[in-house]
Amino acid sequence: MLLTLETEGPDASKISYLLHKHPDKVQSFEMSFGKVHVYYPKYHENRAVACMLLDVDPVGMVRGAYRESDFMLGQYVNDRPFVASSFMSVAIAQVYSSALGGKCKDEPSLAQTPFPWTARIDSLATRGDSQWVEKVFSPLGYQVSTHTALLDPEFPQWGQSPYVQTVLSKTCLLSELLTHLYVLIPAFDNNKHYFVGQEELDKLLEKGEGWLASHPHKEWIARRYLRGRANLVRTALSRLIDEENQSDPEESLQADESTPGQPLTPESLSSEVPLRLHAQRHTSVVDELIACGARSVLDLGCGEGKLVRELLGVPQFQRILGMDVSYKSLEIARKRLRYDTWDEKQKDRVELIHGSLIYKDKRLHGFDAAAVIEVIEHLEPTRLDSLAKVLFMQARPKYVILTTPNKEYNSVWESLPAGQLRHQDHRFEWTRDEFQSWGNRIAALYGYRVQYKGIGQEDPVRGAPTQMGVFHRD
Numbered sequence: 001m002l003l004t005l006e007t008e009g010p011d012a013s014k015i016s017y018l019l020h021k022h023p024d025k026v027q028s029f030e031m032s033f034g035k036v037h038v039y040y041p042k043y044h045e046n047r048a049v050a051c052m053l054l055d056v057d058p059v060g061m062v063r064g065a066y067r068e069s070d071f072m073l074g075q076y077v078n079d080r081p082f083v084a085s086s087f088m089s090v091a092i093a094q095v096y097s098s099a100l101g102g103k104c105k106d107e108p109s110l111a112q113t114p115f116p117w118t119a120r121i122d123s124l125a126t127r128g129d130s131q132w133v134e135k136v137f138s139p140l141g142y143q144v145s146t147h148t149a150l151l152d153p154e155f156p157q158w159g160q161s162p163y164v165q166t167v168l169s170k171t172c173l174l175s176e177l178l179t180h181l182y183v184l185i186p187a188f189d190n191n192k193h194y195f196v197g198q199e200e201l202d203k204l205l206e207k208g209e210g211w212l213a214s215h216p217h218k219e220w221i222a223r224r225y226l227r228g229r230a231n232l233v234r235t236a237l238s239r240l241i242d243e244e245n246q247s248d249p250e251e252s253l254q255a256d257e258s259t260p261g262q263p264l265t266p267e268s269l270s271s272e273v274p275l276r277l278h279a280q281r282h283t284s285v286v287d288e289l290i291a292c293g294a295r296s297v298l299d300l301g302c303g304e305g306k307l308v309r310e311l312l313g314v315p316q317f318q319r320i321l322g323m324d325v326s327y328k329s330l331e332i333a334r335k336r337l338r339y340d341t342w343d344e345k346q347k348d349r350v351e352l353i354h355g356s357l358i359y360k361d362k363r364l365h366g367f368d369a370a371a372v373i374e375v376i377e378h379l380e381p382t383r384l385d386s387l388a389k390v391l392f393m394q395a396r397p398k399y400v401i402l403t404t405p406n407k408e409y410n411s412v413w414e415s416l417p418a419g420q421l422r423h424q425d426h427r428f429e430w431t432r433d434e435f436q437s438w439g440n441r442i443a444a445l446y447g448y449r450v451q452y453k454g455i456g457q458e459d460p461v462r463g464a465p466t467q468m469g470v471f472h473r474d
Contacts, residue, residue, distance in 0.1 A: 002122045005177075019050055020105070029095050034056040084121045084188070101175065111173070117169070121185070134146070136184055136220075146164045188224070198232070204236055282307055285403065289317070292369060298323070298371065298395070299320065300391070301357065303326075318349060364391075364395035365394070365395060404435060406429075411462065412462060436452055
């Protein structure tokens with residue numbers, strides 16, 4: 001099986017630095033299933049082509065742990081030497097390990113430089129449905145070209161071959177391209193030469209971070225990558241949905257935060273309202289936390305650390321814990337807060353952790369108050385009971401300050417089409433009655449009292465753009 005990577009431009013010849021493979025010779029690597037050869041059929045200043053050829057040994061596979069078929073002859077006569085499969089992913093991970101990890105020893109800046117790539121996979125297994133190639137790669141920004149042929153021209157009644165020649169084109173980092181191929185090639189093939197267990201689940205989530213959660217066909221990818229193992233697929237989808245839904249809401253809101261529509265009452269609402277609303281939301285939450293006397297605070301769904309930064313400016317808050325489901329957001333938060341430059345006293349005061357709001361977590365116990373700002377609307381409604389149980393019964397802070405958009409206010413923005421939610425990632429938005437109905441039920445169930453307030457300039461009929469519930473446990 002063959003994987004070809006091609007790039008053009010003034011720095012095309014630097015592909016050898018990215019791949020860590022010398023262009024003047026064929027390099028071979030021993031693998032458990034055969035050999036991998038890397039060579040450059042074209043290597044010029046403005047154009048370079050690198051090929052990875054897998055020479056799979058069917059007999060060696062039988063001697064190892066791999067079994068393609070319970071049929072004895074099927075162990076020797078199969079498509080493994082010719083089709084892009086999990087063998088290709090293993091080869092990418094081992095032979096192109098530095099490039100996959102986004103590293104370039106000789107010229108580090110190259111690893112962070114986008115190149116115009118064309119990747120060719122000679123034989124991608126689609127099991128007779130080549131449309132899935134387009135469905136899977138197009139949402140990732142690739143231009144996709146496929147070629148199919150009859151299984152055997154002499155026997156047209158046998159139909160189309162299940163194997164497709166695929167060409168993918170995109171300007172991106174090489175690490176991004178290789179990561180997508182690493183995950184998606186074995187998902188298409190759906191036959192693995194290794195045991196699919198927790199380790200493969202971890203690899204899927206690690207390599208899929210930042211793109212798989214938002215993919216429209218993540219369920220198909222997870223199911224195929226994990227070979228239909230129901231428990232692993234459920235876990236993967238649950239964690240992917242959490243990552244997608246709990247991405248930094250303050251940064252991602254479109255109509256609410258960054259789309260300055262023309263309000264219906266210009267004398268009372270200016271085009272600067274979206275910017276002021278963002279600040280007002282945090283100010284209102286911090287004021288509530290100060291008023292309730294909290295000394296330790298949870299920021300659940302902390303995103304890139306904007307509220308944490310404001311809490312740091314209040315000496316009253318002696319212990320602050322920010323939690324988010326996205327590693328990437330937490331990394332950004334640490335950079336923006338300059339966390340690595342803090343002394344031990346500052347680090348003892350603030351902690352940033354990775355976690356989900358819908359799973360029990362002992363690290364959340366023992367805090368005076370919790371802030372949940374513009375988070376719940378990113379969850380599926382069926383998951384709200386799990387969130388409530390984790391927050392109000394298990395973590396059980398004395399105060400919970402929770403904000404969410406007021407759906408009634410959406411019509412104030414003419415730029416927001418009627419019936420459309422404020423952000424494409426919102427799973428729902430509540431009217432004031434709906435929010436209060438939910439809040440009253442939760443308060444009664446877990447022994448809290450709740451008070452409702454509006455944040456932002458109020459409309460006489462529609463109320464404020466953001467609604468806040470302040471929960472208090474006696």
